[in-house]
Amino acid sequence: MVIIGVDPHKASHTAVAICGDESEVAKVTVRREPRTYQNSPHSYYADLCRSALPGHPEQRYAQQRLDRYRRELEVERSLGTPEGRRAQRSASTATRESSETPALSHRRQ
Numbered sequence: 001m002v003i004i005g006v007d008p009h010k011a012s013h014t015a016v017a018i019c020g021d022e023s024e025v026a027k028v029t030v031r032r033e034p035r036t037y038q039n040s041p042h043s044y045y046a047d048l049c050r051s052a053l054p055g056h057p058e059q060r061y062a063q064q065r066l067d068r069y070r071r072e073l074e075v076e077r078s079l080g081t082p083e084g085r086r087a088q089r090s091a092s093t094a095t096r097e098s099s100e101t102p103a104l105s106h107r108r109q
Contacts, residue, residue: 036069044069
């Protein structure tokens with residue numbers, strides 16, 4: 001039996017695999033990995049379009065990239081980074097704009 005433990009930190013994540021006798025089998029530390037759309041041939045906006053087109057040959061892959069990007073932004077938001085705060089503001093604005101009652105209808109007379 002192999003047990004895998006993960007030690008997450010703000011600057012890095014370390015995963016260690018140990019055997020039943022508690023000897024270390026493998027250890028991996030990730031300090032930084034490329035972001036989904038950073039230096040990528042894929043476009044966030046093109047992926048939004050592709051993910052909304054049933055039957056498009058790239059639909060599944062576009063949705064997978066969008067899901068990964070969403071998880072990346074959730075981590076950034078939970079850490080309170082500038083990018084996380086920007087994503088939170090953007091999500092709040094999008095939610096307000098798509099609500100049934102427009103935000104502008106609440107102005108004082």
